[in-house]
Amino acid sequence: MGGSDALGRLGLLTLWLCAVFPAAAIQEPSQRDSAVGLLPSPSMAGQPRRPITDYENDPFVVGIEEQLRCTCGCNLDVYTCRTTDFTCQTSPALHRQVISLVEQGKTAQEVIDEFVAQYGELVLMAPRKEGFNLVGYALPGMAIAIVGAWIVDYVRNARRGIRGVGCASARAGAFGSPSRCFRQSRVCVVAR
């Protein structure tokens, strides 16, 4: 009995250390004051918050959350929503879910895959680079490249036209009228 009590106390102490120590480590508080007064109107200060732990600032957790969309309909990623919209109940829940998966030892990709399996592809902040989504990523760049190549080709052809036909014909008086010269050579500014 005495042994189990001691073990229980040790367990409680370990839990307390797990919760408090990392938070203390990241905050590097200069001094600690245990006496903290209550606010006159606590309900007016927004949703009650829990003290910050090291998970809130963990770059690994933050990196995952920045790739996941909050499902409350705000269009923000989980990290931005939970650190911006302090009335949202969804993003803190998703944050806890991420932490629980991380604590299970899952990699970032495995955590993301779990979320996709549960909420669908909509939960990703950007579509995966596969299948039809590749069209989404590639089309703007390809369109610019194709039109750019077409412009270069068009100008080259036009330059050949200028050298071969335009001015020589104009000099030789081959055109019957100024307008025809304009139409055919496209380079002689006849009206001048």
Add this chain to the structure above:
Amino acid sequence: MTILGQLALWLALLVAVWGSVVGIIGGVQGRAELMQSARRTAYALLGIISVASACLLVALLRHDFNVQYVWSYTSSNLPTPYVISAFYGGQSGSLLFWALILAIFAAAAQWLTPKRYDYLMPYVAAVTSMVTLFFVAVVLFASNPFERLPFTPPDGNGLNPQLQNPGMVIHPPMLYLGYVSITVPFAFAVAALITRRLDTGWLHAIRRWTIVSWVFLSIGITLGMWWAYVELGWGGYWAWDPVENASFLPWLTMTAFLHSVMIQEKRGMLKKWNMILIVMSFMLAIFGTFITRSGIISSVHSFAQSSVGYFFLVFLIVSAVALTWLLWTRFPYLTAESQLESMVSREASFLFNNLLLVGMSFSVLWGTMFPILSELVRGTQVTVGPPFFNQVNIPIGLALLALTGIGPLIAWRKASPRNLKRQFASPVVLALVVGAALYAFGLRDFYAGVAFVLGAFVLVTVAQEFVRGVGARHRLHGENYALAFARLVGRNRRRYGGYIVHIGVVIYFVGFAGAAFKKEMEASLKPGESVTMRSAFGYEYIFTHVGISQYEQLNRFVSAASVDVSRGDERLGVMTSEKRQYWDSFRQPTFQPATEAAIRSGLREDVYIVFAGSVDGTEEAVYRFTLNPLVWWIWYGGVVLVIGAVVTMWPGGGPTRASLRRAMVGYQVKLVDEAVAADGG
């Protein structure tokens, strides 16, 4: 008052129908009295819509809560500036506000346009009347701000706390001014298409209008970023939200137009393209409004879903069909007068600048619409958020920044190797030196590094132009340097104003690049506790929680959390972030508590503190601390850009006789061409 407002709207509808019809008939039949009548409808519409707007404003200021709109967006304890801004804070009021701005621009276009463009004006009046007709019809039949409730509530709902911000008082009108003023150049373009008078005359007529609408769009977008930064509390300014994208799209096409129009004026090229750009800008402005109003795409900015979206969809489809037909039938009249002679020329660089601007516009539109497309094709919903847009658009943006430096320095027609060496040797060398220095100081972010290097390149090219110009004036005219500078800019306002705009663009890019070095952390602190943070510039910030105070202020209850901030040994002062619980005149909470960030801006970095809440109702506060490098530069980039644009459009730099003669020559060539064609030649 609401009855008068309703009557005014009905009258505006009838007058707009009249203006649309007589403008076209009068122009086609050449009947002077009808043309005159069409032009007068622009003034009449301004008067009538002003009366309707005044009625709504009076209802708002009198707190007439029997009017549904007044009840929905105000409360009796709302400060007066926000009561006025509630005019455009809701769906129906903003549509009426849109119609009012359009009426102002339409009347101003009739009043300010020189007489030599009288041949276009009845058609301009007809087009502006048609667009006004559409907006008045939407207000009357789909979203009427004068609808009354069956009873009179004792107080109103109040205005959304996020809209109770000085930025929100100015940002929407600026954006509306930008959107709406595109209608004027668009109306001139349509008038030129209808009359077949497609020389550069219409371009001269709209030159200032296009810059005006571009400036308003730029100011509106920048103020929107500023509002998002100070009010939304996430420490960012641009989230690629569909509605942000919608404002960016016409800005991109207008920017493309402002560049390509120079090629048409100088070389008589890109006539079809310029016409398409103006039409596209107008359509994108309407499309942006459709996105905001229809609710087809999920956005934090969206108004409530209503039948308004269908009106916009029909208007978009009808306009697209009519404009495509008009463009198609007039394309033969838009033949280029000369050809691009070399890929190494200013024309080519402007052409690629247009390609990138329109390509970026396409990529933003594509990303915005991709969720809908994905659902149609695959039956799967996807989210297209900032990671997608950044990946696709940052390289395009950087290429554009490079062209900002290259374009103005390359010679027209064909640049010689000597010209290239003379213009680019110093800028390239200095940009590389900047790049090497940044690398030596430890900069490793690729895109940010490229942005700084290209920014340096563009700044040196612009500085070189100013130095050479001032030097030439000093040598030739014996003017001192200050006078030479003033005269250089004053006598070439368009060119040097454009260079100032380019400096503004560089400053924007420097600010955007700063986002790569943002640092954030959350902390819960009891009074007297501190936390330290190191910024990208290597400064160590110490944040000490002072305490939380609660008090009443105006129409809200404030919980203010204060932090004492030091940078190294230097004390910066106390910064206070707030939670605001707004309430009505019966002290009933109206919305969820809103957060006000505390911001200390500086040339290097902003300190951005958000009070996230208290731990279990105690004085222990949860904070988010953000160190945002170079954000200040974005707002001042906007100021420089506007200064440059004002220089560009400053009165007195109208078309010269020579340029008008060139315009008429192009037109005469076309007439000869038509005559030859008619002869069967």
